[in-house]
Amino acid sequence: MKFAGTDSYVATEDLKIAVNAAVTLQRPLLVKGEPGTGKTLLAEEVAHAFNAKLITWHIKSTTKAQQGLYEYDAVSRLRDSQLNSERVHDVRNYINKGKLWEAFEAEERVILLIDEIDKADIEFPNDLLQELDKMEFYVYETDETIKAKHRPIIIITSNNEKELPDAFLRRCFFHYIAFPERETLQQIVDVHYPGICQALVSQALEVFFGIRQAPGLKKKPSTSELVDWLKLLMADGISAETLRERDANKAIAPLLGALVKNEQDVMLLERLAFMGRQGHR
Template sequence: MRFSGTPDYVAGKDLMVAVNAAIALERPLLVKGEPGTGKTELAFQISGALGLRLIQWNIKSTTRAAQGLYEYDAVSRLRDSQLGDPRVNDIANYIRRGKLWEAFAADEKVVLLIDEIDKADIEFPNDLLQELDKMEFYVYETDETVRARHRPIVIITSNNEKELPDAFLRRCFFHYIRFPEPETLAAIVEVHHPGIKQDLLRAALTQFYEIREQPGVKKKPSTSEALDWIRLLLAEDVEAKDLRDSPSKILPRLHGALLKNEQDVHLFERLAFMARGRG
């Protein structure tokens, strides 16, 4: 069982090595990188390439680790007992399975995505150490141990908003998705927009990387934002010369797809004003 990329996902050699190493070691793959570099999409592509079902657990700031295992609905049981419902005699009727339980109980091997783990409380990763390591957990209410029938392929993503505990990191195989080089990004664009004119692609990527490398930019545009921007350029039938010859090219055409805060917009407006003054 090896991952070698897909026609819809341009995976570098180092990323494929990381995925296959994590599968061989049977350890979670912790993937970090800038937002929009394809961390979440990676799990979907692994699922599709290997023909495995994907179970996705989206982490929020309020998510608790126990929710991934199970939750006991005591309120519903109390209400049913007041109504004389015979279901109250079996506490298992009020156990709600979490995403880890779903993955452990699957009849086949699955891909489990724990998405944006750094959004949760700092103790969240520590609370999952044993469960992800031993692939089992104990249910106190029913006095049973749930063990994984087939060890899932676990993909964990992080935007690096919080440092993760050392004990958690030791149990993972780590890979950082670097921002793609122009040649790689060009290949990604061509996957999403086959047949794009090469002169437009070169002009757009040149301007895109100039924006990313501009000193003072607070939020650098990501891969997904580059794809959105180029999609708009194609929809508006913008030509390469329109990007190169525009007198205000420092502030890019349709810049709302690339610049996502007012500070960066003001920065490029000032640069455009200074360029016109020099002209």
């Protein structure tokens, strides 16, 4: 079975090739790209396309690799021993299974998403090398080895906040989701809002790309923010004509808070708009 995108997810040809190559090689697919380009959504759509369960492991700065395997709750066992509980005699009562264990013991092949791996400590990826390579790990407390019943399809996302170790990269199939071209963005919008006024989309894209191309912008607006902005424009009844005419009347686009997320960029766009108006006089 090949991934060919879904009705609700516009996948470029190179992204389809990357997903299918990772599945064929039985290697994790490492996906990088700007925030908001659909990296996390990709895993959801692959699960939908393959009719498979999605198991998501959201990574934080405090996440440890061991948590993905299991955690032994020694404190609860000590408390139960003090209370003479019968549970204390079976150590398995104090083993909390992690996301990898859940994926390994699934009766059918699942999609395992390790989301934003670059948020964790630099050693985090290396600590998972054996488990991702061999598809097994050892549980010391119960003296057993947990092996994957079915090798999961693993998708790993990164926002490129830090470099990943070479040993980890060698075990992955890599794909960078480039920011969509105008035609692809048009398709994405059409998927989210069938029947939307095309004149509004066309003018909104002009404004959107104009903002992204502004020199010195700290954070460029993403695909997901464009989708949100269009939703607001439609909700407020803002037309293509309003967006087109605002250049002469207003410093910045309406409802800009959906696209620009810090005061430095707002001030930058206001200055650029002011300079543009001065230049046209």
